[in-house]
Amino acid sequence: MTSEKIGALVCDILSFxxxxxxxxxxxxxFTEADWNTLLAFSYRHKxxxxxxxxxxxxxxEPSVLKxxxxxxxxxxxxxxxxxTMLRHEIRSLLKILNGNKIGVILLKGAYIAEKFYENPALxxxxxxxxxxxxKDIDRCLNILTENGxxxxxxxxxxxxRQLHCPGVLTKSGILIEPHWDISxxxxxxxxxxxxxxxxxxxxxxxxxxxxxxxxxxxxxxxVHLCTKIFADNFGGQLLQLYxxxxxxxxxxxxxxxxxxxxxxxWDSAKEVYCVLHLAKALFHANVPxxxxxxxxxxxxxxxxxxxMRKQLFGIQTLPGNEQSCAMQRICGQxxxxxxxxxxxxxxxxxxxxxxxxTIQKLKLVFERIKYLAKQYKKVFSFKMFSRNRxxxxxxxxxxx
Amino acid sequence: xxxxxxxxxxxxxxxxxxxxxxxxxxxxSNETYGLNPTSAFVWKMLDGKNAKKDILNALKEACEDxxxxxxxxxxxxxxxxxxxxxxxxxxx
Numbered sequence: 001m002t003s004e005k006i007g008a009l010v011c012d013i014l015s016f017x018x019x020x021x022x023x024x025x026x027x028x029x030f031t032e033a034d035w036n037t038l039l040a041f042s043y044r045h046k047x048x049x050x051x052x053x054x055x056x057x058x059x060x061e062p063s064v065l066k067x068x069x070x071x072x073x074x075x076x077x078x079x080x081x082x083x084t085m086l087r088h089e090i091r092s093l094l095k096i097l098n099g100n101k102i103g104v105i106l107l108k109g110a111y112i113a114e115k116f117y118e119n120p121a122l123x124x125x126x127x128x129x130x131x132x133x134x135k136d137i138d139r140c141l142n143i144l145t146e147n148g149x150x151x152x153x154x155x156x157x158x159x160x161r162q163l164h165c166p167g168v169l170t171k172s173g174i175l176i177e178p179h180w181d182i183s184x185x186x187x188x189x190x191x192x193x194x195x196x197x198x199x200x201x202x203x204x205x206x207x208x209x210x211x212x213x214x215x216x217x218x219x220x221x222x223v224h225l226c227t228k229i230f231a232d233n234f235g236g237q238l239l240q241l242y243x244x245x246x247x248x249x250x251x252x253x254x255x256x257x258x259x260x261x262x263x264x265x266w267d268s269a270k271e272v273y274c275v276l277h278l279a280k281a282l283f284h285a286n287v288p289x290x291x292x293x294x295x296x297x298x299x300x301x302x303x304x305x306x307x308m309r310k311q312l313f314g315i316q317t318l319p320g321n322e323q324s325c326a327m328q329r330i331c332g333q334x335x336x337x338x339x340x341x342x343x344x345x346x347x348x349x350x351x352x353x354x355x356x357x358t359i360q361k362l363k364l365v366f367e368r369i370k371y372l373a374k375q376y377k378k379v380f381s382f383k384m385f386s387r388n389r390x391x392x393x394x395x396x397x398x399x400x
Numbered sequence: 401x402x403x404x405x406x407x408x409x410x411x412x413x414x415x416x417x418x419x420x421x422x423x424x425x426x427x428x429s430n431e432t433y434g435l436n437p438t439s440a441f442v443w444k445m446l447d448g449k450n451a452k453k454d455i456l457n458a459l460k461e462a463c464e465d466x467x468x469x470x471x472x473x474x475x476x477x478x479x480x481x482x483x484x485x486x487x488x489x490x491x492x
């Protein structure tokens with residue numbers, strides 16, 4: 001069974017369409033190999049708990065279904081155990097930071113699971129992402145260290161501080177990733193940076209985890225998630241797409257506000273459109289046709305939709321480098337501006353030793369690839385050209 | 401001496417899952433444990449008001465086909481295990 005077929009089937013199982021049992025006849029004919037493919041696919045996309053929850057009601061069906069659903073239960077219990085631990089850590093973290101008057105916004109899975117999933121254990125996560133103000137980073141790290149947390153790879157911390165805060169480990173080994181900036185411009189160099197101060201001004205207070213927390217307003221949350229899907233080049237992002245689809249199901253979205261926020265505050269209207277289109281196409285998410293018609297960007301068509309779908313399903317997966325380099329070509333940035341580094345003067349002889357004039361010349365070198373890879377993580381790559389036309393075309397369209 | 405009733409450790413997080421399974425999470429040790437439906441049923445009776453015989457009787461009533469002959473030993477083993485892992489204690 002192809003990735004495309006399996007992907008379509010998984011999306012069908014998880015979709016939000018009413019009276020959804022259209023996948024059953026096909027599941028009943030599954031061979032052992034088909035089930036293995038399905039489970040491997042759902043595992044890769046971290047959809048196993050969701051799949052389990054959807055198939056559970058069919059566990060008394062005859063043939064292969066029951067035994068496979070039983071095996072999914074074991075997987076699910078593992079995720080449920082992990083979630084129980086994570087939830088405890090999230091509560092502890094929020095108590096410590098709130099108690100020390102450090103503003104914190106929960107990002108991604110940590111927030112989405114508790115807020116939107118009826119059963120948060122269905123939403124796997126392996127770490128806790130938070131947004132804090134840049135001015136609070138040092139104090140945050142000190143306070144967490146005093147409370148028994150450990151800064152991960154402390155030797156790298158100094159180098160990383162220019163780009164993002166170093167990760168922090170809880171006593172149980174859960175990674176907390178503090179961010180101070182979630183702009184798409186960190187990934188796509190042609191984008192304007194997001195106004196982080198304004199994000200904090202617009203943040204909302206709500207009750208979650210049994211306490212008052214600060215969260216991104218709905219429209220900013222959706223935009224942020226859409227830009228993250230793009231930042232990760234769609235690969236293995238079905239769960240994140242499902243997140244967006246679920247949020248759309250559960251919320252009363254102000255579409256005008258969503259797209260104006262996406263455009264004005266995040267410079268990401270196209271990304272939002274693309275993700276909404278995908279969420280509706282694959283999961284029957286609650287996006288009115290009028291919205292898709294009204295906000296459709298120029299040039300969006302089958303080619304873009306097909307590219308994203310293939311990326312999602314892993315049909316057309318390219319190594320990160322190729323993606324980045326396609327973006328780089330389109331960026332039109334001068335590579336030499338970032339690469340050339342003037343080291344020092346060196347003496348050279350124009351006409352040979354002792355015969356001509358010795359002059360001093362600036363010694364220009366290309367910085368080591370590893371150093372530049374750290375400084376310009378996902379924006380630049382050092383393979384100069386992508387061989388994949390579809391990738392180049394897609395990102396060229398995105399940049400227009 | 402009257403047998404003391406067993407009490408679930410109040411610090412332990414008990415989370416019910418699908419099909420009557422459950423998770424126990426110990427925040428002190430960061431250990432998690434899976435409970436099958438029978439264990440989850442027993443755990444819910446560890447409120448300090450039930451002796452072992454009360455729990456066994458409740459199990460007999462709840463199980464459609466009755467309980468196996470060695471159910472008392474299973475129960476003993478489970479309760480001993482809970483105590484060993486610090487998940488339960490005895491009422492004062």
